[in-house]
Amino acid sequence: MSTETAGEDDEHFDPIGTATLIGIYMAIVVLMWIFTYFIEFLGRGLTIVG
Amino acid sequence: MHIHRFEKVWLALALVFILGLISTIAYGAVGPGIEMIDAEGGTVDPQNLDETEFADPGVEQVGEDEYEVYVVAKQFSFEPGTPANGVIRVPANSEVTFYVTSQDVVHGFEVVGTNLNTMAIPGQVSKMTVEFGDAATYGIVCNEYCGAAHHAMEGRIVVVPESEYEGPGATNATSGNETTTNASVAAAQQVAGSATEVTA
Amino acid sequence: MSTERIEGELGAFRDEYPDAANVVRKLFAVSFAALGIGGLFGLIQALHRTGVFRFIPSKDYYTVLTGHGVLLALVFTIFFLCGIFTWSIVDSLERPLESVTFTKTWVAIMSTGSTMAGVAILAGFVGEIPFQADVLFTFYPPLQAHPIFYIGLALFIIGTWLAGIDWFRTYWNWRGDNPGQSPPLRTFMVLMTMLMWYLSTLGVAVEVVFFLIPWSLGLIQAVDPLLMRTLFWYFGHPVVYFWLMPAYLIWYTILPKLAGGRLFSDPLARIVFVLFLVLSTPVGFHHQYMDPGIPEGFKFLAMSNTMFLLLPSLLTAFTVVASMEYGARRNGGTGYLSWLRNLPWGEPAFAAMALAGLMFAAGGFSGMVNAGMNVNYLVHNTLWVPGHFHLTVGTAVALTFMGVTYWLWPQLTGKRLQHRTLATIQPYLWFVGMTLMSNAMHRGGLAGIPRRTAEPQYENFEFEALFGTIGEIRWQIALGGILLTLSLTLFLIVVVGTWLVDRSAIAVDGDLPPALSGPEEAPRAINNLRLWLVIAVVLVALAYGPPLYTMIQDGLFYPGQPPQPTALEPLWEVLL
Ligand code: HEM
Numbered sequence: 001m002s003t004e005t006a007g008e009d010d011e012h013f014d015p016i017g018t019a020t021l022i023g024i025y026m027a028i029v030v031l032m033w034i035f036t037y038f039i040e041f042l043g044r045g046l047t048i049v050g
Numbered sequence: 051m052h053i054h055r056f057e058k059v060w061l062a063l064a065l066v067f068i069l070g071l072i073s074t075i076a077y078g079a080v081g082p083g084i085e086m087i088d089a090e091g092g093t094v095d096p097q098n099l100d101e102t103e104f105a106d107p108g109v110e111q112v113g114e115d116e117y118e119v120y121v122v123a124k125q126f127s128f129e130p131g132t133p134a135n136g137v138i139r140v141p142a143n144s145e146v147t148f149y150v151t152s153q154d155v156v157h158g159f160e161v162v163g164t165n166l167n168t169m170a171i172p173g174q175v176s177k178m179t180v181e182f183g184d185a186a187t188y189g190i191v192c193n194e195y196c197g198a199a200h201h202a203m204e205g206r207i208v209v210v211p212e213s214e215y216e217g218p219g220a221t222n223a224t225s226g227n228e229t230t231t232n233a234s235v236a237a238a239q240q241v242a243g244s245a246t247e248v249t250a
Numbered sequence: 251m252s253t254e255r256i257e258g259e260l261g262a263f264r265d266e267y268p269d270a271a272n273v274v275r276k277l278f279a280v281s282f283a284a285l286g287i288g289g290l291f292g293l294i295q296a297l298h299r300t301g302v303f304r305f306i307p308s309k310d311y312y313t314v315l316t317g318h319g320v321l322l323a324l325v326f327t328i329f330f331l332c333g334i335f336t337w338s339i340v341d342s343l344e345r346p347l348e349s350v351t352f353t354k355t356w357v358a359i360m361s362t363g364s365t366m367a368g369v370a371i372l373a374g375f376v377g378e379i380p381f382q383a384d385v386l387f388t389f390y391p392p393l394q395a396h397p398i399f400y401i402g403l404a405l406f407i408i409g410t411w412l413a414g415i416d417w418f419r420t421y422w423n424w425r426g427d428n429p430g431q432s433p434p435l436r437t438f439m440v441l442m443t444m445l446m447w448y449l450s451t452l453g454v455a456v457e458v459v460f461f462l463i464p465w466s467l468g469l470i471q472a473v474d475p476l477l478m479r480t481l482f483w484y485f486g487h488p489v490v491y492f493w494l495m496p497a498y499l500i501w502y503t504i505l506p507k508l509a510g511g512r513l514f515s516d517p518l519a520r521i522v523f524v525l526f527l528v529l530s531t532p533v534g535f536h537h538q539y540m541d542p543g544i545p546e547g548f549k550f551l552a553m554s555n556t557m558f559l560l561l562p563s564l565l566t567a568f569t570v571v572a573s574m575e576y577g578a579r580r581n582g583g584t585g586y587l588s589w590l591r592n593l594p595w596g597e598p599a600f601a602a603m604a605l606a607g608l609m610f611a612a613g614g615f616s617g618m619v620n621a622g623m624n625v626n627y628l629v630h631n632t633l634w635v636p637g638h639f640h641l642t643v644g645t646a647v648a649l650t651f652m653g654v655t656y657w658l659w660p661q662l663t664g665k666r667l668q669h670r671t672l673a674t675i676q677p678y679l680w681f682v683g684m685t686l687m688s689n690a691m692h693r694g695g696l697a698g699i700p701r702r703t704a705e706p707q708y709e710n711f712e713f714e715a716l717f718g719t720i721g722e723i724r725w726q727i728a729l730g731g732i733l734l735t736l737s738l739t740l741f742l743i744v745v746v747g748t749w750l751v752d753r754s755a756i757a758v759d760g761d762l763p764p765a766l767s768g769p770e771e772a773p774r775a776i777n778n779l780r781l782w783l784v785i786a787v788v789l790v791a792l793a794y795g796p797p798l799y800t801m802i803q804d805g806l807f808y809p810g811q812p813p814q815p816t817a818l819e820p821l822w823e824v825l826l
């Protein structure tokens with residue numbers, strides 16, 4: 001392992017861009033999940049109930 | 051161990067999300083009452099279906115608006131279901147329980163465009179109850195590869211208006227006028243025939 | 251890792267560890283040959299099943315499909331990852347191969363096994379040869395292949411077991427020389443992946459060795475199809491992680507460097523791999539949600555485990571993207587999203603991996619739907635499913651492997667990467683092709699179009715698309731398939747072209763920077779392999795013990811089914 005240590009800047013690195021991207025992704029996924037489950041799936045005519 | 055606070059927040063959110071997914075599924079089971087195919091159908095000896103309730107598969111009336119349908123999947127048709135074996139006929143607004151098994155290899159039983167979908171596994175019985183509404187025609191397709199003519203394995207469920215329903219006996223091909231489809235099934239069986247030659 | 255390799259110098263991995271480089275090159279060569287043939291089969295499928303262009307009879311479609319599945323999902327991926335793992339162990343522990351003979355032995359066993367399986371599959375095209383293996387890569391009995399198919403598979407798996415022993419042995423020797431040190435991240439990842447692999451291949455090994463081989467030789471009459479499916483899927487889901495964990499290894503250790511940064515957190519990467527070991531195997535029933543004969547409770551348990559298996563992937567998404575962001579900001583990136591422009595999109599290795607990650611995010615969504623127990627009724631065995639896994643194994647893994655090849659191949663051959671323009675276009679072409687093919691497959695699946703089917707149309711009903719039209723879906727699949735095959739061709743041209751040129755300065759810096767938060771910050775327990783293995787075994791016993799017990803209670807072979815259709819005379823009778 002290298003002896004190089006994290007510098008001052010690194011300690012204070014806040015991945016705000018990553019948080020933004022992941023936030024957008026989660027919003028899309030949650031919406032698509034709701035659509036797929038509640039509209040597409042539960043909206044279908046025949047469903048096994050027993 | 052140093053974990054960035056963003057990562058801690060993300061970890062918490064991810065866990066909430068996962069629990070949310072599981073809760074949705076649980077809601078589907080408890081709210082709308084969706085049941086999974088399970089072990090309830092029991093087992094049969096696939097080499098001796100003649101000695102089981104699958105000896106003479108078809109539709110049976112078991113209550114006022116309740117029917118049972120026994121279906122045998124086989125290379126490369128459904129009995130009943132595929133027109134040559136008689137399509138499945140049930141009246142509108144009925145509760146129908148399907149019992150599906152296979153007499154040879156693993157097949158699929160998917161009613162196209164619906165949530166009726168199961169595997170037909172030799173030795174196992176898939177039991178599933180659905181409620182049919184208005185008169186309609188549904189396609190059945192085998193969705194598991196089952197041999198060289200797998201793509202020819204299909205069928206139909208016809209939901210007829212209650213007033214026109216002639217009873218469960220009327221499932222054979224002769225009772226409907228299926229001239230066009232009979233021809234296509236013959237074609238499919240030709241494919242199947244030549245395929246067996248190749249694999250034999 | 252600490253070895254300094256000066257950029258542009260002739261000294262490459264090849265010169266430091268010539269034997270290891272030689273083995274990795276061979277493994278990659280087999281892998282890429284499988285990729286080429288498998289990709290061609292994929293094109294035939296995409297054109298045939300959409301009715302766009304057909305030149306084989308539909309019954310042969312399944313021979314092609316078996317070839318595609320086995321060559322890509324097993325041969326391409328596993329040979330490649332054995333190469334990556336060998337490189338990871340040697341490079342991170344800084345030790346040459348312990349025994350070249352031993353290493354060559356497992357490579358030879360894996361190759362022999364794949365050749366046997368491959369011959370059995372390809373013979374399916376020739377009616378006169380009494381061999382066939384038209385059973386697809388899942389080989390569900392009672393469909394039966396020729397015994398050499400199963401024996402080949404068994405050899406292949408045994409080869410991977412020996413490979414694991416090779417890597418473990420190197421690690422143990424290293425530990426002897428470096429007492430008390432935690433294993434380097436890449437080594438840790440390889441070892442965790444192999445523990446997972448040992449645990450999970452038990453299922454398929456039992457299925458093939460104790461049931462299918464004797465059954466195909468006519469020594470036993472019948473096998474229980476449900477039990478066989480269960481043993482297969484006991485292995486069938488973890489194999490997905492066997493493909494994916496090497497891609498994660500690459501994303502964690504190489505991608506940050508390519509982005510101009512370094513890994514955000516080493517301990518977190520280790521935790522992610524622990525979670526994979528522990529959770530990958532007790533989930534196989536999520537491939538059997540639609541199977542009769544399995545109580546709902548076990549399906550629910552598998553579903554919950556599966557959903558928690560999302561956790562390591564979600565954590566990875568954050569750590570890896572943050573590592574890239576760190577690089578982009580060091581290169582002058584600013585803002586919430588404009589830093590994305592400061593990533594090296596013109597570098598083929600980086601672009602391939604980043605695009606692979608992006609498609610994996612999309613595949614993550616369709617995976618959640620697959621995993622969702624009851625919502626699986628909607629998509630089970632429809633075209634949605636290949637739509638999903640072409641994003642995951644077919645892109646997240648495959649494109650990452652291609653990307654890392656652009657970086658590693660020069661170090662393995664000591665040659666400068668050729669045809670840089672083609673290499674730069676290649677990942678984008680794959681991305682566009684896969685976007686077309688995969689979105690159309692997902693929508694086709696929602697319309698009820700089944701997977702594994704040669705014909706686009708049926709007699710008794712018509713498919714109705716919810717979004718778009720069926721005609722347009724077919725065209726997108728065909729066009730996507732064409733672009734993907736084109737992209738694959740570019741990749742192979744670059745690889746072969748590079749291999750064939752003379753040696754020169756390679757212009758690749760093989761040094762990997764340490765993580766921002768290093769391994770010394772991890773809790774000690776994290777490196778306790780035995781502990782994690784025990785927990786994994788306990789979870790597997792809980793998830794599989796009771797249902798397997800019920801399945802075999804009525805007899806190991808009951809309800810049983812002899813081969814259908816019989817592929818050949820039982821060998822046993824012939825011998826007698
Ligand atoms: C040139 C690129 C590719 C094309 C055009 C292609 C096309 C296809 C198509 C159309 C199918 C669906 C067949 C069906 O269900 O009827 C399929 C299945 C499949 N593909 Fe690909 N594919 C490509 C690359 C890959 C890659 C890179 C992988 C994995 C590393 C992969 C793995 C699979 C697997 C496992 C199946 C399922 C086989 C089965 O159902 O038994 N494919 N492919």
Ligand SMILES: [Cu+2]
Pocket residue numbers: 124125126156157158192193194195196200203
């Ligand atoms: Cu079938």
